[in-house]
Amino acid sequence: MSDKGLLTGEHFLLGDYAAAEGAILVGCRFFAGYPITPATEIAERMSTRLPQVDGIYIQMEDELASMNAILGASWAGAKSMTATSGPGFSLMMENLGLGIMLETPCVLVDVQRGGPSTGLPTLVGQQDMMQARWGSHGDYEIIALCPSSPQELFDLTIRAFNLAEKFRTPVLVMTDAEIGHMTERVVIPQPEEIEIINRPQVRKGDVEPDHFRIYRDTDTDGVEGTVSPMAIAGEGYRFHVTGLIHDELGYPAMNAESSEWNIKRLVNKIRAHRDEIIQLEEQNLDDAEIIVVSYGISARTSQWPIEQARKEGIRVGYLRLITIWPFPEKRIIELAKRIRAFVVPEINMGQICLEVERCAAGQAQVLGVNRLGGDILEPQQVLSAIRKAAGRSDQPQTDLQNRQTER
Amino acid sequence: MAESDMRLEHSGHEPDSQSDWVTGLHPMDVLLRGERLPHIWCQGCGLGTALTTFIGALQWLEKNQNWDLDKVSVVSGIGCTGRIAGYIRLDSFHTTHGRAIPFATGLKLVNSELKVVVISGDGDIAGIGGNHFIHAARRNLDITVICVNNFNYGMTGGQSGPTTPHGARTVTAQYGNFEHPFNLPYLAAAGGASFVARWTVLHARRLEWTLREAMMHSGFSFVEIIAPCSTSYARWNLEGRGLDPQKLGRRGLEVMKHYQQVGKIGHDTHPKDAAIKVNEKGEINAIVEGVFLNEPKPEFRAAIKHKTQIAKERWSAAKKVLDARLKLPGRNDVVERTEVQLGGFGGQGIMSAGRIIGQAATLYDKIEACFTQSYGPEARGGAAGSQVVVAGEPIHHPHLIAPTSAIIMSQEAYVKYVPNLTSNGTLLIDDGLVTLPEDHRQDLKTYGIPATQIAEELGNARAANSAMLGFWAAIVGAVSQAAMRQSLADSVPPKTLEVNLKAFDVGFDKGVEVLK
Numbered sequence: 001m002s003d004k005g006l007l008t009g010e011h012f013l014l015g016d017y018a019a020a021e022g023a024i025l026v027g028c029r030f031f032a033g034y035p036i037t038p039a040t041e042i043a044e045r046m047s048t049r050l051p052q053v054d055g056i057y058i059q060m061e062d063e064l065a066s067m068n069a070i071l072g073a074s075w076a077g078a079k080s081m082t083a084t085s086g087p088g089f090s091l092m093m094e095n096l097g098l099g100i101m102l103e104t105p106c107v108l109v110d111v112q113r114g115g116p117s118t119g120l121p122t123l124v125g126q127q128d129m130m131q132a133r134w135g136s137h138g139d140y141e142i143i144a145l146c147p148s149s150p151q152e153l154f155d156l157t158i159r160a161f162n163l164a165e166k167f168r169t170p171v172l173v174m175t176d177a178e179i180g181h182m183t184e185r186v187v188i189p190q191p192e193e194i195e196i197i198n199r200p201q202v203r204k205g206d207v208e209p210d211h212f213r214i215y216r217d218t219d220t221d222g223v224e225g226t227v228s229p230m231a232i233a234g235e236g237y238r239f240h241v242t243g244l245i246h247d248e249l250g251y252p253a254m255n256a257e258s259s260e261w262n263i264k265r266l267v268n269k270i271r272a273h274r275d276e277i278i279q280l281e282e283q284n285l286d287d288a289e290i291i292v293v294s295y296g297i298s299a300r301t302s303q304w305p306i307e308q309a310r311k312e313g314i315r316v317g318y319l320r321l322i323t324i325w326p327f328p329e330k331r332i333i334e335l336a337k338r339i340r341a342f343v344v345p346e347i348n349m350g351q352i353c354l355e356v357e358r359c360a361a362g363q364a365q366v367l368g369v370n371r372l373g374g375d376i377l378e379p380q381q382v383l384s385a386i387r388k389a390a391g392r393s394d395q396p397q398t399d400l401q402n403r404q405t406e407r
Numbered sequence: 408m409a410e411s412d413m414r415l416e417h418s419g420h421e422p423d424s425q426s427d428w429v430t431g432l433h434p435m436d437v438l439l440r441g442e443r444l445p446h447i448w449c450q451g452c453g454l455g456t457a458l459t460t461f462i463g464a465l466q467w468l469e470k471n472q473n474w475d476l477d478k479v480s481v482v483s484g485i486g487c488t489g490r491i492a493g494y495i496r497l498d499s500f501h502t503t504h505g506r507a508i509p510f511a512t513g514l515k516l517v518n519s520e521l522k523v524v525v526i527s528g529d530g531d532i533a534g535i536g537g538n539h540f541i542h543a544a545r546r547n548l549d550i551t552v553i554c555v556n557n558f559n560y561g562m563t564g565g566q567s568g569p570t571t572p573h574g575a576r577t578v579t580a581q582y583g584n585f586e587h588p589f590n591l592p593y594l595a596a597a598g599g600a601s602f603v604a605r606w607t608v609l610h611a612r613r614l615e616w617t618l619r620e621a622m623m624h625s626g627f628s629f630v631e632i633i634a635p636c637s638t639s640y641a642r643w644n645l646e647g648r649g650l651d652p653q654k655l656g657r658r659g660l661e662v663m664k665h666y667q668q669v670g671k672i673g674h675d676t677h678p679k680d681a682a683i684k685v686n687e688k689g690e691i692n693a694i695v696e697g698v699f700l701n702e703p704k705p706e707f708r709a710a711i712k713h714k715t716q717i718a719k720e721r722w723s724a725a726k727k728v729l730d731a732r733l734k735l736p737g738r739n740d741v742v743e744r745t746e747v748q749l750g751g752f753g754g755q756g757i758m759s760a761g762r763i764i765g766q767a768a769t770l771y772d773k774i775e776a777c778f779t780q781s782y783g784p785e786a787r788g789g790a791a792g793s794q795v796v797v798a799g800e801p802i803h804h805p806h807l808i809a810p811t812s813a814i815i816m817s818q819e820a821y822v823k824y825v826p827n828l829t830s831n832g833t834l835l836i837d838d839g840l841v842t843l844p845e846d847h848r849q850d851l852k853t854y855g856i857p858a859t860q861i862a863e864e865l866g867n868a869r870a871a872n873s874a875m876l877g878f879w880a881a882i883v884g885a886v887s888q889a890a891m892r893q894s895l896a897d898s899v900p901p902k903t904l905e906v907n908l909k910a911f912d913v914g915f916d917k918g919v920e921v922l923k
Contacts, residue, residue, distance in 0.1 A: 051718030072513025
């Protein structure tokens with residue numbers, strides 16, 4: 001058995017703990033964080049577990065520091081992570097931008113609670129979805145994943161690290177209080193059973209330091225979306241990196257031309273790999289006239305209303321966004337051409353709904369199903385919306401309540 | 408070489424060759440990014456001297472202490488001083504405003520071989536980054552923080568900052584600064600720094616010596632460098648002879664002269680007494696310089712390492728317990744969605760009881776379970792509730808829709824949860840703690856045992872939840888007895904294992920009895 005401090009096998013595990021174990025299994029050895037409900041358990045687990053695998057856990061003075069510390073750790077060669085919720089997520093935006101600009105692999109888990117401001121500390125929300133996309137200033141692309149169970153929170157934390165390393169960029173795991181605080185079966189594979197991707201990296205002596213370019217993108221003859229090898233501190237490259245617009249050498253280059261080069265580089269390395277990054281779960285889309293598009297806990301709770309609607313003869317399909325950013329535009333555009341309506345359940349005023357609307361571009365109707373934090377969506381709400389989208393009356397009340405009392 | 412030359416041609420964002428700029432004539436050239444010169448600093452600025460002394464100190468360490476400069480990382484924030492990172496030919500990180508210290512913290516903690524130096528300005532270190540500064544000092548993290556203090560925000564045009572002397576003028580303090588400045592050495596020392604010093608750029612030689620010492624120091628070392636801001640701060644204050652057109656080009660030098668007049672070397676001065684003094688016009692009239700504090704103190708990274716052994720022992724023990732878990736075959740019969748509400752007060756183990764059911768179902772009966780808890784303020788003795796859904800199929804909706812059974816261990820929980828139970832549901836109460844009211848729901852199957860009393864008689868009142876779990880397992884039957892016992896064994900402290908299992912068995916037997 002592997003006893004390098006790695007937990008394997010079947011466990012009845014809290015979602016937050018599952019995120020921590022996924023990180024450890026994929027090789028995360030540095031965690032910096034700040035206590036905040038409902039993400040605290042990730043930090044707690046890491047504080048106990050990391051020293052057992054020769055990793056470092058540190059509680060920083062705030063979330064600004066936490067985010068920055070994981071960037072520093074990554075430049076020293078570690079796979080690093082932080083975890084937070086709404087208010088802390090806001091504070092991390094500043095240095096999430098730095099991470100993107102410096103092209104730093106790292107993972108940020110946002111266990112969403114109701115907002116804005118201090119909002120609902122202990123209760124669920126999905127209100128940071130647009131902040132995940134646009135929260136730091138300037139133009140960039142981001143990768144964000146959205147799990148629907150503790151098992152998937154485990155799996156996607158691993159995937160987040162792999163994507164972060166591969167594309168040299170911070171990756172967000174956008175979970176929520178419900179998943180984070182839920183305990184379910186989590187199956188942890190043996191370390192050799194999981195795919196582990198490590199960053200493209202130059203080691204001491206690989207390249208003549210004088211000719212090393214930390215952001216060179218000419219190796220592939222102008223093919224867009226290259227990820228250039230990274231050097232880490234202490235290997236003799238004596239490189240420079242900056243949050244300013246920079247050139248291949250990492251030197252400040254403040255002019256329009258460099259800005260164009262720099263930002264397109266950040267954007268294209270993700271856009272060019274969209275098909276690889278985007279993961280969707282699809283059910284019954286072939287004959288669907290209505291498609292429920294959802295993610296995270298809301299996708300999960302939409303399953304029963306969908307089954308129910310199909311029993312009622314409504315041809316409804318299910319599209320779960322496992323990757324939320326980059327947004328699966330191509331798929332939605334394609335589906336919009338041949339269906340009647342999208343139904344988008346989410347615990348906010350309608351954020352991802354806007355994206356679906358943008359892609360549907362008037363070709364299909366888009367109906368949001370919303371609840372403003374504090375609790376998960378009632379199955380009945382989603383069922384009503386599906387019926388409405390299908391042009392049915394909302395009368396046949398064979399809802400969950402009735403199912404229970406029928407027994 | 409040919410291949411490398413080709414690479415240079417491909418890049419359109421820099422001078423033809425780095426070597427065009429580096430003359431190699433000056434001994435410090437090797438540590439400068441010559442291709443980035445000339446620098447952006449103003450004439451008469453103190454930053455050139457600060458950089459030169461820093462390089463001098465590094466070269467001395469390389470020569471005399473065998474330092475491998477490949478292992479030195481320089482981190483800076485934003486501002487004029489922040490640009491030093493971009494001119495020095497070492498691994499260098501130009502981060503966000505104020506955040507150089509946490510970035511450095513990550514670097515140093517991951518690779519303790521690195522020598523990490525933060526160089527930034529007073530606005531960066533003491534203003535926007537002030538919190539990081541005091542906390543790094545508190546941890547006594549083994550990094551060196553060099554703060555070049557020019558009493559204002561230079562890069563943005565000379566606004567007041569956290570070190571602007573009281574009464575001094577800046578573009579945002581045209582009537583004299585009404586705030587009081589930080590005494591940075593005192594702040595660092597109070598935070599917990601183990602090496603604290605100050606020099607002005609006039610003391611180039613002494614400053615270099617101190618920088619060597621600071622970088623060799625194990626623990627958090629802080630060096631404040633007082634430097635003239637010839638363009639901004641000197642423009643408004645008399646040290647630079649203000650707006651006197653005759654002196655405009657010499658402001659930096661005028662300020663240095665002034666520092667020479669008001670400065671006084673005072674090694675070992677108590678940092679409290681190291682405040683920079685001003686007259687009623689805000690003109691600096693006393694600066695104490697020297698090494699104020701240099702004390703050995705346990706360094707942070709070592710303190711972390713120290714705990715690793717304990718952590719590993721803890722892991723081995725936990726692993727042993729995990730490996731010893733029973734392998735049960737699981738159940739094959741159909742299990743319908745069973746929703747269990749647990750309620751009581753804090754300290755009764757309402758949370759663990761719910762978790763034990765879920766764990767028994769998933770790990771040992773191999774069916775599905777989803778456990779959630781109602782979070783309240785972290786207070787013991789308050790109301791506590793937890794919920795478990797057990798089912799043979801995947802659980803889409805994690806919450807209770809209509810609870811089919813409930814374990815209730817307080818009157819408050821009775822009032823709160825019993826109305827939600829589905830008709831014909833099963834209510835289990837600790838009848839020593841819960842009294843059924845006259846209008847108790849007749850559509851429920853209600854059973855009670857004096858669980859707390861049973862547990863007390865067995866010698867530990869806290870095993871009451873185990874008695875309730877046994878009772879529940881026997882009556883509801885959604886999870887097998889063997890699975891429940893094993894899950895219970897996994898979950899309670901070894902010392903209380905026996906009493907908990909006994910309580911469980913008593914509860915179970917009572918349940919079987921009641922069903923007869």
